[in-house]
Amino acid sequence: MPARRLTRRAFLATAAAGAAAGPFVFTPARAQGFNWKRFQGKELFLLLTKHPFVDVLEKNIPEFESLSGMKVKWETLPEIQARQKMTVEMTANSGGIDAFFTSLHVEKKRFWKAGWYHPLNQFLQDATLTSPDFDWNDFSPGARAGVTQPDGSISALAAFIDANVLFYRKDLFASKNVTPPKTLAELEPLVQKLHAPPGTYGIVLRGLKNANATQYPSILFPMGGTYLKDGKAALDSKEQVASIDLYSKLLRQYGPPGVVNFNWYECSASFMQGQVAIYMDGVNFASQFEDPAKSKVVGKVGYAMLPSGPGGHFSPIYITGMAVNAQSRNKEASYLFCQWATNKANAVRELMAGVGVGRTSTWDNPEVKAKPKMPADWYAAYQASLKIGRQGLPEIVAVTEYRDIIGVAIQKAIEGAPPAQVLAQAQKEFQDMLNRTEV
Amino acid sequence: MLLVAVIIVYPILYTVWMSLQEWFASSLAAPQFVGLANYHKIALADARFREAVGRTVYFTVVAVGAETLLGLAMALLFNREFWGRGLLRTLAILPMVATPTAIALVFVMMYHPSLGVANYLLSVVGLSPWRWTYSSQTALYALALVDVWQWTPLIMLIALAGLASLPREPYEAAHIDGASTLRAFWHITLPLLRPALVVAVLFRAIDALKTFDIIFVMTQGGPANASETINILLFNQAFSYFNMGYASSMAVALFAVVMGASLILIKVRRATTW
Numbered sequence: 001m002p003a004r005r006l007t008r009r010a011f012l013a014t015a016a017a018g019a020a021a022g023p024f025v026f027t028p029a030r031a032q033g034f035n036w037k038r039f040q041g042k043e044l045f046l047l048l049t050k051h052p053f054v055d056v057l058e059k060n061i062p063e064f065e066s067l068s069g070m071k072v073k074w075e076t077l078p079e080i081q082a083r084q085k086m087t088v089e090m091t092a093n094s095g096g097i098d099a100f101f102t103s104l105h106v107e108k109k110r111f112w113k114a115g116w117y118h119p120l121n122q123f124l125q126d127a128t129l130t131s132p133d134f135d136w137n138d139f140s141p142g143a144r145a146g147v148t149q150p151d152g153s154i155s156a157l158a159a160f161i162d163a164n165v166l167f168y169r170k171d172l173f174a175s176k177n178v179t180p181p182k183t184l185a186e187l188e189p190l191v192q193k194l195h196a197p198p199g200t201y202g203i204v205l206r207g208l209k210n211a212n213a214t215q216y217p218s219i220l221f222p223m224g225g226t227y228l229k230d231g232k233a234a235l236d237s238k239e240q241v242a243s244i245d246l247y248s249k250l251l252r253q254y255g256p257p258g259v260v261n262f263n264w265y266e267c268s269a270s271f272m273q274g275q276v277a278i279y280m281d282g283v284n285f286a287s288q289f290e291d292p293a294k295s296k297v298v299g300k301v302g303y304a305m306l307p308s309g310p311g312g313h314f315s316p317i318y319i320t321g322m323a324v325n326a327q328s329r330n331k332e333a334s335y336l337f338c339q340w341a342t343n344k345a346n347a348v349r350e351l352m353a354g355v356g357v358g359r360t361s362t363w364d365n366p367e368v369k370a371k372p373k374m375p376a377d378w379y380a381a382y383q384a385s386l387k388i389g390r391q392g393l394p395e396i397v398a399v400t401e402y403r404d405i406i407g408v409a410i411q412k413a414i415e416g417a418p419p420a421q422v423l424a425q426a427q428k429e430f431q432d433m434l435n436r437t438e439v
Numbered sequence: 440m441l442l443v444a445v446i447i448v449y450p451i452l453y454t455v456w457m458s459l460q461e462w463f464a465s466s467l468a469a470p471q472f473v474g475l476a477n478y479h480k481i482a483l484a485d486a487r488f489r490e491a492v493g494r495t496v497y498f499t500v501v502a503v504g505a506e507t508l509l510g511l512a513m514a515l516l517f518n519r520e521f522w523g524r525g526l527l528r529t530l531a532i533l534p535m536v537a538t539p540t541a542i543a544l545v546f547v548m549m550y551h552p553s554l555g556v557a558n559y560l561l562s563v564v565g566l567s568p569w570r571w572t573y574s575s576q577t578a579l580y581a582l583a584l585v586d587v588w589q590w591t592p593l594i595m596l597i598a599l600a601g602l603a604s605l606p607r608e609p610y611e612a613a614h615i616d617g618a619s620t621l622r623a624f625w626h627i628t629l630p631l632l633r634p635a636l637v638v639a640v641l642f643r644a645i646d647a648l649k650t651f652d653i654i655f656v657m658t659q660g661g662p663a664n665a666s667e668t669i670n671i672l673l674f675n676q677a678f679s680y681f682n683m684g685y686a687s688s689m690a691v692a693l694f695a696v697v698m699g700a701s702l703i704l705i706k707v708r709r710a711t712t713w
Contacts, residue, residue: 084678087464110681198553209661258552258573260662266551273554400679411663415575437463 034131036340039333040069046337047086047100048076052284052355053160053320054101057341060349064340070333079103090116095327099334102156104146105214105318110397117155118324123335124154134339135361142389143358146319150395156321157342160350161358162282163315163385164218164392167289170302172200172277180304184222187307188250194277195254202254203278204270205247207414208263209407210400216410217316217392218280219243224311227394227402231438233431235406239311241419248413260414272297280306282318283382286374287354303381305388315385316392319358356382398437405429451694458688464681477688487664488672488689494579495668499647502583502590507640509587510594511632515624517595518602535592543656546585547572550657572658575665582666585653590646594639601635602628634708641704648697669693 048054054076061072077085082101089097102111111117123129124136136144143158168180172194181187195202206212223246225239234240251259256270264281268288271279272295288294289301306315322338324331340346347359354373362368363383372379393399409426413419458477462470481488517528534542549557550571558568571581605628613623651670654660660667660675667675669689677686 080678087681091464207662208659209663210659256553257568258570260575261573261578261658269551269554275553398680404675404679407661408663411575411661415662 034128036068036131036336038128039330039336041071042330042333043071043073044098044330044334044337045096046072046074047082047089047097048074049082049101049103049320050076050078051101051160051320052287052353053350053357056350056353056355057159057346060346064337067340068333068336070336072337083107086111086116090114090325090327093327095325095329097325098328098330099322099324099338101159101320102323103318103320104156105320105391105393106399108146108149108155109395110399111323112149112153112155113397116326117153118326118328118331118335119153119155120157120324120335120338121152121154123324123332129332129335130339131343134343138344138359138361140358140360140386140389142317142386142391143319146317146358146391147321156323157338158319158321158358159342160284160320161356161386161389162284162318163356163382163389164215164280164306164317165283165286165315165381165385166304166306167271167279167281167286168302168304169274169277169297169300171300173302180302181307184219184246184307184309188246191250191254191278199275201256201270201276203250203280204255204259204262204267204276205251205280206262206264206267207251207255207260207411209411210403211263211407212410213403213406214316214318214392215281216243216247216406217314217390218306219247219309221314221316221390222307222309222311224309228396233427233434235409235430236420236423236427240423244410244413244423245419247410248419251414252416255414260411283356283378283385284354286378290354290374301375303375303378305381305384313388314390315388317386317389318392356386358386396434396438398433401433401437402430405433454687454690454694457684458691460684460687462684464683470684473684477685478692480685481688481692487667488669490664491667491669491672494666495648495670498579498583498586498650498666498668499644501580502586502647502650503640503643505583505587506591506594506643507636509591510639511598511636513591513595514598514602515628517599531595532592534589537589539589539652540656542585542589543653546653547657550581572666573662575662578658578662578666582650582654582657585657586647586650590643594636594643597635597639597642598632601632605631637707638704641700641707645697645700645704648700649693669696 048058058074058076061074064070065072075085083103083106086097086100102108102117139158140161143161146161147156147158148154166180173179176193178190178193181190191202193202194200205218206215220240220243223239223243225237225243226234228234229237256262256275258266262270264285267276267279267281268285270276272289274296283303286301286303290298292298305313308314322341324334324338328334344359344361347357347362348365348367350357351362351365351368352371352373363379368379394402396402405426409422412422457470459472459474460470461473461476513531517524517531549555550573552558552568552570552573555571557571561568569581570577572578609627609631610623613627618626649670650668651674654666654668654671655674658666660671670693673686673689673693676682676689
């Protein structure tokens with residue numbers, strides 16, 4: 001640590017010179033222009049999270065180093081540990097992290113309220129800092145909304161965008177002569193038809209508390225439910241009751257045994273073992289389904305949008321991004337990294353590797369089309385889902401606490417408790433929690 | 440001395456101090472002094488904490504109870520001379536040296552209701568499948584089973600050491616008086632072994648009260664909150680909800696429970712002659 005600080009201090013002079021020059025350069029004139037090498041010689045430290053997007057990104061970091069002339073060091077931790085480290089570093093005001101990979105669906109409002117995201121609005125408008133081909137408007141509207149705070153400040157650049165889709169077994173569907181469900185009303189009869197235990201279970205969804213909270217909106221949103229109404233908890237609405245009723249009934253009656261404690265790992269394992277006909281979850285899990293080393297259902301999986309319902313047609317989406325740390329001493333240089341990590345070239349690489357990104361230009365990229373890693377209906381289902389994307393979790397400070405509250409309610413319902421009763425309890429806890437945290 | 444002060448005493452005192460505050464680690468607001476409000480909440484208002492305390496105690500009783508019975512039985516077995524005893528004894532101790540997290544991950548796979556080997560084995564002997572950690576009715580027992588698997592050898596070791604040090608004379612006297620093996624066990628072995636067993640049980644109980652790794656890895660306290668012990672709840676409050684003040688008060692409460700158990704251990708050790 002001290003050694004790194006020292007090198008920082010040595011470069012502080014450069015940074016100061018850059019800052020002093022700032023006002024003169026900040027003109028629309030293209031005279032100065034954008035230059036990747038502007039912060040040559042600096043050293044950045046990143047906190048990354050173990051994630052398919054990061055796996056692809058890490059391999060290409062040397063390219064950024066030669067492009068920018070900067071030295072990049074990074075640490076990659078599992079998501080929960082990364083969040084803990086972030087909290088400790090930020091609370092201690094250490095300034096040791098320059099940029100970080102952020103799970104916006106959990107951290108967005110908490111980190112924003114804590115002032116840990118450096119707002120990127122000015123950087124994005126600054127032609128000397130933002131490469132002309134970066135193209136902010138290339139991000140889908142959902143991706144842009146996902147990184148933007150209620151006050152308009154942009155907290156991160158969207159990296160990976162997960163959308164919930166429906167995975168189904170084409171072979172089983174063909175043998176029963178059925179097609180993927182278009183509406184929620186079709187879902188249960190269809191699942192019932194496909195359900196033939198112990199060989200095949202009709203459906204699998206996440207049962208484990210907290211984890212299930214990201215799948216629940218796949219039913220809740222089309223049912224017309226919302227998390228909040230006028231800023232108040234809305235977990236006891238009739239749409240919520242209908243949603244939890246359907247979600248728990250599907251799993252109780254047509255799910256594999258023990259589904260109440262299934263996380264994505266168990267869900268995708270039973271799907272890949274060929275035990276399940278329908279599985280709804282994040283689109284990125286699909287890359288394992290098509291991996292012969294892991295999956296018994298390679299080539300048999302169909303990909304479709306989630307069914308619509310009386311409340312409309314939605315796909316819950318979850319966004320991660322690259323953010324500049326507000327405590328960093330190299331904010332502009334860090335921004336260059338974030339910009340590079342989410343630019344078009346890297347977005348194409350991610351998509352080629354089967355990792356979903358929110359840049360619309362990548363959807364029709366000839367490179368992706370020529371060498372698709374995934375089946376064509378995967379790309380189609382993913383694109384269509386992004387168009388109907390809605391942030392999957394409530395944008396509140398205490399997201400994790402909310403996920404536990406609704407998660408426990410769902411688990412109790414799966415085990416047979418009446419939906420209205422578990423939701424009444426959840427509603428009370430959720431409102432208490434909002435009173436405590438949303439002040 | 441200074442080292443002890445810095446790495447042990449200071450954190451404890453700081454935790455006690457934090458437990459009197461309301462503070463969210465990510466918020467800009469400074470900690471706010473709330474006196475004993477957190478303790479009032481855990482003692483009276485928080486049903487989730489109360490349930491967690493009950494569960495922690497229940498888990499400890501079930502796990503340590505089974506470990507004591509099995510450990511004693513294994514000690515008696517390995518106290519006899521038979522061919523291959525050394526090898527079997529070594530094998531029996533192996534679970535103890537494995538890393539709990541690794542074991543937990545293996546058990547997660549074994550417990551999988553439709554893909555796991557546990558239900559396959561049940562089906563081989565003609566039993567119907569269980570839900571293991573995948574049902575709120577059985578999760579706590581399935582977790583206790585992992586604990587039993589791992590820590591029975593510890594009780595066995597301590598009991599075995601106790602058995603090895605027993606005098607022969609009482610047995611010879613009992614034999615001459617015509618006492619059966621069972622009676623000799625009940626009236627001679629158990630009373631003489633008691634000090635060693637008490638220590639073993641208390642050691643295990645203190646450990647079981649603090650169990651965290653296997654539960655966190657295998658169920659994260661679920662389904663619903665069916666396997667949420669004090670430690671898991673505390674972890675959630677501190678590192679998932681960032682509710683540092685409240686979590687500190689739970690840590691202090693758990694500390695008091697474990698401290699109490701330790702004091703009993705010390706007292707019992709002093710009261711019994713070896």
